[in-house]
Amino acid sequence: MAELPDKRTAFIDWYLAVVEAARLTDKRYPVKGMNIWTPYGFRARRNLDAVLVREIEATGSEALEFPALIPANEFAKEKEHIKGFDAQVYWVTKGGLSDLDIPLVLRPTSETAIYPIFAVWVRSHRDLPLNVYQIVNVFRYETKTTRPFVRVREIHFFEEHTCQANEEHATERVRSNLEAFRKMAAAFVLPYLPIRRPEWDKFPGAFYSIAFDAPVGGARTLQLGSVHHYRENFSRPYGIRYEAADGSQQYVHQTTFGLSERLLGAIVAVHGDAKGAVFPTAIAPYQVVVIPIPGTESGEGPLKVASEAAERLRRHGARIHLDGGDERPGAKYYRWEAAGVPLRLEVGRREAESRTLTAADRLGRKGPVALDRLEHEVGERLAEFDRALAERAHAAFAASFAVARSLAELAGSTQVRLVAWCGSEACGHQIEAAIDGALLGTPEAPLPIDPGATGACIACGATDGARWALAGQPL
Amino acid sequence: MAELPDKRTAFIDWYLAVVEAARLTDKRYPVKGMNIWTPYGFRARRNLDAVLVREIEATGSEALEFPALIPANEFAKEKEHIKGFDAQVYWVTKGGLSDLDIPLVLRPTSETAIYPIFAVWVRSHRDLPLNVYQIVNVFRYETKTTRPFVRVREIHFFEEHTCQANEEHATERVRSNLEAFRKMAAAFVLPYLPIRRPEWDKFPGAFYSIAFDAPVGGARTLQLGSVHHYRENFSRPYGIRYEAADGSQQYVHQTTFGLSERLLGAIVAVHGDAKGAVFPTAIAPYQVVVIPIPGTESGEGPLKVASEAAERLRRHGARIHLDGGDERPGAKYYRWEAAGVPLRLEVGRREAESRTLTAADRLGRKGPVALDRLEHEVGERLAEFDRALAERAHAAFAASFAVARSLAELAGSTQVRLVAWCGSEACGHQIEAAIDGALLGTPEAPLPIDPGATGACIACGATDGARWALAGQPL
Numbered sequence: 001m002a003e004l005p006d007k008r009t010a011f012i013d014w015y016l017a018v019v020e021a022a023r024l025t026d027k028r029y030p031v032k033g034m035n036i037w038t039p040y041g042f043r044a045r046r047n048l049d050a051v052l053v054r055e056i057e058a059t060g061s062e063a064l065e066f067p068a069l070i071p072a073n074e075f076a077k078e079k080e081h082i083k084g085f086d087a088q089v090y091w092v093t094k095g096g097l098s099d100l101d102i103p104l105v106l107r108p109t110s111e112t113a114i115y116p117i118f119a120v121w122v123r124s125h126r127d128l129p130l131n132v133y134q135i136v137n138v139f140r141y142e143t144k145t146t147r148p149f150v151r152v153r154e155i156h157f158f159e160e161h162t163c164q165a166n167e168e169h170a171t172e173r174v175r176s177n178l179e180a181f182r183k184m185a186a187a188f189v190l191p192y193l194p195i196r197r198p199e200w201d202k203f204p205g206a207f208y209s210i211a212f213d214a215p216v217g218g219a220r221t222l223q224l225g226s227v228h229h230y231r232e233n234f235s236r237p238y239g240i241r242y243e244a245a246d247g248s249q250q251y252v253h254q255t256t257f258g259l260s261e262r263l264l265g266a267i268v269a270v271h272g273d274a275k276g277a278v279f280p281t282a283i284a285p286y287q288v289v290v291i292p293i294p295g296t297e298s299g300e301g302p303l304k305v306a307s308e309a310a311e312r313l314r315r316h317g318a319r320i321h322l323d324g325g326d327e328r329p330g331a332k333y334y335r336w337e338a339a340g341v342p343l344r345l346e347v348g349r350r351e352a353e354s355r356t357l358t359a360a361d362r363l364g365r366k367g368p369v370a371l372d373r374l375e376h377e378v379g380e381r382l383a384e385f386d387r388a389l390a391e392r393a394h395a396a397f398a399a400s401f402a403v404a405r406s407l408a409e410l411a412g413s414t415q416v417r418l419v420a421w422c423g424s425e426a427c428g429h430q431i432e433a434a435i436d437g438a439l440l441g442t443p444e445a446p447l448p449i450d451p452g453a454t455g456a457c458i459a460c461g462a463t464d465g466a467r468w469a470l471a472g473q474p475l
Numbered sequence: 476m477a478e479l480p481d482k483r484t485a486f487i488d489w490y491l492a493v494v495e496a497a498r499l500t501d502k503r504y505p506v507k508g509m510n511i512w513t514p515y516g517f518r519a520r521r522n523l524d525a526v527l528v529r530e531i532e533a534t535g536s537e538a539l540e541f542p543a544l545i546p547a548n549e550f551a552k553e554k555e556h557i558k559g560f561d562a563q564v565y566w567v568t569k570g571g572l573s574d575l576d577i578p579l580v581l582r583p584t585s586e587t588a589i590y591p592i593f594a595v596w597v598r599s600h601r602d603l604p605l606n607v608y609q610i611v612n613v614f615r616y617e618t619k620t621t622r623p624f625v626r627v628r629e630i631h632f633f634e635e636h637t638c639q640a641n642e643e644h645a646t647e648r649v650r651s652n653l654e655a656f657r658k659m660a661a662a663f664v665l666p667y668l669p670i671r672r673p674e675w676d677k678f679p680g681a682f683y684s685i686a687f688d689a690p691v692g693g694a695r696t697l698q699l700g701s702v703h704h705y706r707e708n709f710s711r712p713y714g715i716r717y718e719a720a721d722g723s724q725q726y727v728h729q730t731t732f733g734l735s736e737r738l739l740g741a742i743v744a745v746h747g748d749a750k751g752a753v754f755p756t757a758i759a760p761y762q763v764v765v766i767p768i769p770g771t772e773s774g775e776g777p778l779k780v781a782s783e784a785a786e787r788l789r790r791h792g793a794r795i796h797l798d799g800g801d802e803r804p805g806a807k808y809y810r811w812e813a814a815g816v817p818l819r820l821e822v823g824r825r826e827a828e829s830r831t832l833t834a835a836d837r838l839g840r841k842g843p844v845a846l847d848r849l850e851h852e853v854g855e856r857l858a859e860f861d862r863a864l865a866e867r868a869h870a871a872f873a874a875s876f877a878v879a880r881s882l883a884e885l886a887g888s889t890q891v892r893l894v895a896w897c898g899s900e901a902c903g904h905q906i907e908a909a910i911d912g913a914l915l916g917t918p919e920a921p922l923p924i925d926p927g928a929t930g931a932c933i934a935c936g937a938t939d940g941a942r943w944a945l946a947g948q949p950l
Contacts, residue, residue, distance in 0.1 A: 028595055029588075030549060031579065034542035036592060039607065042539045064517045067509035067629050068543075068612060069565075074505060090544075091569035092581065095616035096562045104506065106567065106581075113504075117511060120503055132514065137543060141570035154542050 004274060011217050012147070018268055019148045021338040022277040033146030033153030040339065043285035043319075044264055045156060049135055051187045051282060052158050052259060055180045061131040061160055066113045068136065069104040075112045077237045084204025085109070088141045106139040109258070111205070114161050115238035122163055122252060124243050129169065133160035133257070149265030150222065150475055158225075160257035163240060170229055170253035174210065177227040177257040178444070181212060184259075185224070188267055189280040189390050190214055191397035192224055194444040195470060198428050201438065203256075207231035210444055213470070215400035216269040219413040219437060221472040224266050225259035268340075269475075270393055277340030278362050280389055281382045286321040288313060288378060289336045293329045293348035301352035309345060309357060309374055316375045337362060342385050343378065345369065361385045363392070401470075403451040407458060410434035410471065418451045419458045421469040427459035437473035479749060486692050487622070493743055494623045496813040497752040508621035508628030515814065518760030518794075519739055520631060524610055526662045526757060527633050527734060530655045536606040536635055541588045543611065544579040550587045552712045559679025560584070563616045581614040584733070586680070589636050590713035597638055597727060599718050604644065608635035608732070624740030625697065625950055633700075635732035638715060645704055645728035649685065652702040652732040653919070656687060659734075660699070663742055664755040664865050665689055666872035667699055669919040670945060673903050676913065678731075682706035685919055688945070690875035691744040694888040694912060696947040699741050700734035743815075744950075745868055752815030753837050755864055756857045761796040763788060763853060764811045768804045768823040776827035784820060784832060784849055791850045812837060817860045818853065820844065836860045838867070876945075878926040882933055885909040885946065893926045894933045896944040902934035912948035 004021065005013040019025060024041035037045060053063070069092060076082050090106040093099060107113055122130060138157040146152055160177070164170040178194055185192055192214040202209035203226065211226040235241070235251040244250050264283075271278040281287055290313075292306035303324065310322040321341075323332050329346070336344060346358040355371040359381055365388075369377045402415040410417055413435055421427060421439065428439040447468060457466045479496065480488040494500060499516035512520060528538070544567060551557050565581040568574060582588055597605060613632045621627055635652070639645040653669055660667055667689040677684035678701065686701040710716070710726040719725050739758075746753040756762055765788075767781035778799065785797040796816075798807050804821070811819060821833040830846040834856055840863075844852045877890040885892055888910055896902060896914065903914040922943060932941045 026592065028592060029542055030546050030591065031542060031544055034544060036542070037540035039537035039539045042537075045540075046538070062514035062517075063521070064514045065512040067504055067506060067511070068614075069506055069509060069629070071505050087571045089571065090567045090579075092565050093568045094566035096564065096618070104565075116505065117501065117503060139543075143571070154544070 004276065007217065007272070007274065011220065015150075015265075015269055015272075016147065018272045018276050018338070022268070022340055024264070024268070024277070025148045027148060031153070033142055033151070035148055035152060040285050041264075044279065044283055045261065047283045047285070048188070048263055049158075051184050052135065055183045056133055056158075056160060056257075059131070059176050059180050061133045061162075063134065064132050065134050065136060066110055066117070068107055070107055070110075070113045072103045072105060074116055075105045077112065078205050078234055079237075080233075081111060081205035088143070090139050090141055107136075108138055108140045109157070110134065110136070110138070110159055110161070111234055111256070115234055115240060118161075118163055118252075119239045119241075122240055122242050125165060125245055128163055128165045128242060128252065129173065130163040131160065131173070132162070133158065147265075147475075149261045149268070152261070156261040158257075158259040160255075162255045163235070163252040164255065165242070165244070165250070165252065167229075167231060167253050170231070170255050173255045174227050174229050177255070178210065180257075181225060181227070181259075185212070187280070187282040188263060189386065189393055190224065190263075190266055190270055191394050193448065193470065195441040196444055197226075197441045198425070198439055200425055200428070201441070203228045205230065205233050207233060211441070213440055213472070213474075214266050214270060215397060215416045215472070216266070216475065217400075219416055219435060219473045220475055221416055221440065222262065222266050222269060222475045224263055225257070228256045228258075230254040230256065270396070271389060272340070276338030278389065279340040279342060281342050281386050284319065284340065284342050286336075286339075286341050287319045287382060288321075288343045288345060289332075289341045290320060290322045290345045290347065291329060291332050291336075292322075292324060293346060295349040301349060302347045305352040305355070305357075305371070306345075306347040309347065309371065312374055313378060318378065333360075343381055345378075361388075363388050398448060401448045403449070404458065404471070405455075407431065407434040411436075413472075416440075416470060416472040418447065418449070418468050419471050420454045420456060420466040422457035422460055422462040422464070422466050424457075424460070427457055430459040431469075431471050435471045435473065437471060440470040440472055440474070442467055442469050479751065482692065482748065486695065490625075490740075490744055490747075491622065493747045493751050493813075497743070497815055499739070499743070499752070500623045502623060506628070508617055508626075510623055510627060515760050516739075519754065519758055520736065522758045522760070523663070523738055524633075526659050527610070530658045531608055531633075531635060531732075534606070534651050534655050536608050536637075538609065539607050540609050540611060541582075541585055541592070543582055545582055545585075545588045547578045547580060549591055550580045552587065553680050553709055554712075555708070556586060556680035563618070565614050565616055582611075583613055583615045584632070585609065585611070585613070585634055585636070586709055586731070590709050590715060593636075593638055593727075594714045594716075597715055597717050600640060600720055603638055603640045603717060603727065604648065605638040605727075606635065606648070607637070608633065622740075622950075624736045624743070627736070631736040633732075633734040635730075637730045638710070638727040639730065640717070640719070640725070640727065642704075642706060642728050645706070645730050648730045649702050649704050652730070653685065655732075656700060656702070656734075660687070662755070662757040663738060664861065664868055665699065665738075665741055665745055666869050668923065668945065670916040671919055672701075672916045673900070673914055675900055675903070676916070678703045680705065680708050682708060686916070688915055688947070688949075689741050689745060690872060690891045690947070691741070691950065692875075694891055694910060694948045695950055696891055696915065697737065697741050697744060697950045699738055700732070703731045703733075705729040705731065745871070746864060747815070751813030753864065754815040754817060756817050756861050759794065759815065759817050761811075761814075761816050762794045762857060763796075763818045763820060764807075764816045765795065765797045765820045765822065766804060766807050766811075767797075767799060768821060770824040776824060777822045780827040780830070780832075780846065781820075781822040784822065784846065787849055788853060793853065808835075818856055820853075836863075838863050873923060876923050878924075879933065879946070880930075882906065882909040886911075888947075891915075891945060891947040893922065893924070893943050894946050895929045895931060895941040897932035897935055897937040897939070897941050899935070902932055905934040906944075906946050910946045910948065912946060915945040915947055915949070917942055917944050
């Protein structure tokens with residue numbers, strides 16, 4: 001069992017090694033960028049999806065599912081959108097032994113599948129708002145280097161699509177999505193900034209896009225998801241209109257909210273450390289691993305007590321794994337630490353006799369747990385673990401940002417940079433070239449650090465209308 | 476709101492009309508055989524999936540997920556399998572703007588995606604048994620007439636794949652699957668027969684196939700799912716071997732267990748009636764619909780009591796819909812009956828004042844429910860509804876079978892037929908021609924009726940080795 005690469009100096013290598021060591025995915029599938037969700041990884045995904053479902057349904061959105069294949073003619077209706085996706089879709093051209101009359105696109109996202117039907121569903125102002133979402137896989141023919149969870153060709157995807165009566169209601173829906181994401185991110189213990197993307201980096205066809213960016217070490221950032229206001233950009237080509245209360249015909253304003261398996265990549269990237277992955281309790285495939293340590297004379301006591309503990313915690317609703325395998329205890333500790341399990345319970349002969357287990361959480365705190373008060377004490381330790389994880393993550397978040405006052409300062413940045421920006425595309429591209437990354441956009445929340453007065457645009461020196469923006473290196 | 480076609484005399488028309496009236500799917504999507512799961516239909520599917528997950532995980536199977544695209548060369552490895560699916564797969568031939576080097580098949584089932592990786596995962600007898608499943612969509616280029624849930628081109632699919640040490644263990648896994656399906660079917664309130672398919676109708680590549688058939692009126696049957704024993708038929712071409720305890724290299728024996736959205740079609744087909752769909756409580760998108768009936772003077776009382784009742788039941792864990800819309804109460808009753816909701820609670824002025832609601836279940840039983848004892852009484856009524864539904868379904872099941880003692884008797888059958896069959900393929904095809912359907916195979920459970928002694932093969936007259944088999948018209 002080799003040591004992991006250094007997270008700070010070799011981030012990508014470290015990330016790939018952690019995903020491997022945690023056994024979240026198997027990348028030996030013979031199609032590039034399409035990985036296998038192992039049983040362990042699938043459990044994490046299921047827990048993650050449950051958080052998304054809970055929070056989005058709390059806002060009145062309903063689950064549905066549209067087909068995966070989109071006819072070429074529907075796909076081509078919104079000009080910017082098709083331009084944005086044309087080079088990265090998979091085409092289904094044959095069914096059985098013959099060519100299809102109309103080729104089908106394997107959805108890269110579902111606007112063009114859903115909106116022709118929205119045009120049929122939406123008739124009257126009484127049909128609005130229409131808030132629906134689906135969790136499906138989408139497909140993108142990525143040409144860049146693929147990486148598990150972060151950039152793949154088959155993407156586990158969450159997409160909400162809504163129709164609103166007017167621009168103002170759509171803006172409200174965007175706000176509601178931002179708030180829902182705040183709650184999701186709290187469950188994932190992921191600090192982030194909502195950032196309005198510059199014009200040249202918004203979603204193809206959007207009026208504006210707000211993305212959620214998390215710093216993941218150095219100047220690197222990871223986009224966790226995004227919310228888009230489409231105005232009438234799609235409702236016009238797709239003819240999604242309604243009869244208003246006054247009898248007039250109006251186009252709906254639309255919004256979307258997109259998330260993906262990338263959230264799992266972010267959890268690995270943000271919380272992981274030199275020992276491997278670290279899962280917050282809400283997402284952990286197993287919250288507790290119970291390890292019996294058979295003594296040399298008789299292993300019965302430890303195994304019996306470990307089984308009893310596992311069974312009681314399971315009945316209490318915890319996700320438990322009892323590791324009764326043949327490996328040495330040290331190898332098991334190592335393995336489940338790499339897998340990111342929040343809490344380990346050890347049961348040796350001494351523990352079995354005293355009916356007091358030894359608990360060790362993934363952040364290194366150890367202590368005894370009385371079998372009599374097992375459920376309560378394990379609950380306390382998990383809560384304490386989540387608090388400590390949040391504290392560590394927020395400290396790292398706050399330390400991730402620094403102001404840059406000149407383009408020269410951006411070169412070789414080891415933090416995400418706050419820069420004063422006049423808002424022009426030309427200056428934006430200069431900033432991007434200087435940091436060898438992207439101008440992420442302007443924050444939609446209080447800045448993580450206080451940079452003082454804005455001053456002049458870092459690129460052109462204009463003092464008029466310069467605002468704080470963020471620049472970094474998106475993964 | 477038109478009346479539904481007659482279930483007995485115009486079954487297919489009736490079925491299509493019920494699916495439409497219940498709003499389970501929207502078939503206006505512009506690709507034939509690919510329908511939209513509406514929010515209502517999606518809820519039914521989610522409840523159905525939850526039953527599958529519960530029962531299969533109780534047998535120690537673990538969820539995972541393989542990619543949707545299979546390279547052409549892997550797909551072609553098992554000869555019978557590729558012959559069986561060749562004419563009905565979708566081919567992805569282009570990625571972005573260029574042709575793919577190796578075309579990809581959109582999985583019609585996942586043997587050929589999974590087994591190359593099983594060959595990597597399985598090394599030693601300690602890796603066995605390997606029991607895993609996935610719930611994914613699969614794609615088949617159906618050339619026959621498509622029908623919602625029953626025959627579609629994008630299929631919501633459950634597939635378990637297992638590796639066992641030898642034939643006997645694989646046979647045990649088949650038995651375990653049959654038992655798991657018995658429990659699933661109990662939740663769906665679906666009577667069925669497990670039937671061993673004749674050689675010419677087994678799954679492509681299988682050693683044998685056992686399917687679950689439900690009679691759905693007349694001689695018609697619907698295959699609910701199937702379990703297959705593959706012996707070494709796939710493990711040899713895919714090289715899935717392990718080192719046995721004695722150090723020898725052995726090929727694994729494999730099994731699969733397949734189910735699909737067809738189960739939802741079966742629930743509609745079996746339980747539905749002249750008013751529309753009827754959902755068993757475990758699957759019902761809404762278990763209870765609460766309908767306030769505002770009086771002419773003041774509607775406040777009924778709406779307030781209805782909201783209180785809905786909220787209390789929701790907190791109690793029931794799936795509730797409060798229909799506070801503008802339609803007349805009669806129109807709402809009609810609509811939710813068509814949608815198959817097990818129980819309706821009506822709250823008019825009288826009910827609000829007496830704090831006693833009127834309950835009406837989907838099978839027509841009515842009675843008062845005291846608001847004081849709401850949770851308890853609604854629970855009782857739902858349990859009573861499920862019992863009555865099961866009774867009705869089992870009575871219909873028992874009446875669905877009759878013996879045929881000659882080929883002539885099979886013509887124009889209005890029941891599924893028990894026939895004595897010598898086991899030869901030639902006789903099997905004669906029986907199929909006579910009933911204008913299929914020889915379903917030999918039952919793996921006690922016969923639903925007692926047909927007496929077997930006697931001679933209905934086709935060739937041979938008395939030696941003739942066994943009872945079933946013949947019907949699969950949908």
